[in-house]
Amino acid sequence: MDGTGRRWSLGPAALFAAWGASRLVLLLFVLGVLVFPGPDVTTDVSVIYRGWFEVLRHSSFPLDDVSWQYPPAAALAILAPAALPFLGYATAFAALALLADLAVLCLLLYGGRGPGRPLRGAWFWTVGAALLGPTLYARYDVMVTAVAVAALLAGPRRPRLLGTLAGFGAMLKVWPLLLLAGALGRAGRRAWAAAVATVAAAASAFALAMPGALSFLTAQRDRGTEVESLGALVIHVARHFGWSGQVLLNYGSVEFVGPYAGVLSDASLALTGVASGWLVLWWLRARRSSPGAATLADAALTAVLLFTTTSRVISPQYLVWLVGLGAVCLCFPGSRMRLPAWLVAAASLVTVLEFPVYFVDVVMSDRLGITLLVLRNGLLLAACVTAAHGLWRAAVPRPAAPTPAPRSAPDGLSPAVRADTRATGR
Secondary structure (H helix, E strand, O other), X not given: OOOOOOOOOOHHHHHHHHHHHHHHHHHXXXXXXXXXXXXXXXXXXXXXXXXXXXXXXXXXOOOOOOOOOOOOOHHHHHHHHHHOOOOOHHHXXXXXXXXXXXXXXXXXXXXXXXXXXOOHHHHHHXXXXXXXXXXXXXXXXXXXXXXXXXXXXXXXXXXXXXXHHHHHHHHHHOHHHHHHHHOOHHHHHHHHXXXXXXXXXHHHHHHHHOOOOOOHHHHOOOOOEEOOOXXXXXXXXXXXXXXXXXXXEEOOEEEEEOOOHHHXXXXXXHHHHHHHHHHHHHHXXXXXXXXXXXXXXXXXXXXXXXXXXXXXXXXXXXXXXXXHHHHHHOOOOOOOOHHHHHHHHHHHHHHHHHHHHOHHHHHOOOHHHHHHHHHXXXXXXXXXXXXXXXXXXXXXXXXXXXXXXXXXXXXXXXXXXXXXXXXXXX
């Protein structure tokens, strides 16, 4: 049974059928059999990743390419298609992305296997990830998400494995380190220790084997305001009132360059700092004893939501992370993230419209493009607020109500003396 009275024999069968049908359609788009509207999203793999592959295979990072801004273990994802030498690079990459997608589904099935833990998380991933269209298989983010999902599902019982996987994920794309936001108490210390050890070991190994392994620490320092970010909405509107800047391909993304663009970038960083401060405050106030299995996943989704939404860059593939984390939250009956997760799903649907379908309208700051960005970023903001509120209420103990003081007797006499006085008539 799946906890809702329906037999498991029907649930997984329908789930795999839906997953298989949706992923077949995505593969047809990625492989060019069908044409998805808008710009070709697969060029990142066939051109950029393929170029990096040629450099990495000679034991060197592509440091001459400003688009390379990733931790050293990202090289493993770029080199992975070599394991399928009988396929072309782009086709092999799509096949491996499909396997990572399937791994996420199986992990979520495992996570929702117990009584009272329905298949809601697996269904959420099946539908929510498909809403992102071919972007799901045209970036290596689905591979990182598989590592993150495995870490969170292992966390409640095996904190060291959580830390090891989170550390390895951080060496792939930094953000999985936020999975440890909800690691509290003694188990949390074990998770953090394992993560630090994993990061140190991986970074040292790559630094010794391939010079430039730590270049990612400063690679994004000069990034600007990307056209899909929250701060970019100010410039999108300003362009209709004569803003004189430009839209350029800069540091691997389409950014605004011109007056006040730097100010908006600094404002985004400041907003991320505020989000970090709130997260630290929550961590300090959260109860350490028996925080609940759902708290770990809820804190991870909230942390990634906060950092994603306030970032100078909100690339479409970032939604892959959020859908995966939302799916994990839905595996736990005690999660407070149902509404934020569905807001993320709605944002995913709008995301595929703003990129790639109507991306030209976004770049041109047309009314349609601005409307789509307002909707998408508004949904992410709403998800942030509801997630933060739910996490705080679930994990931070409320202050105890003050005990009312005993009522004093008139004339300064104690209740006992007053009673004695009434009894004697004096």
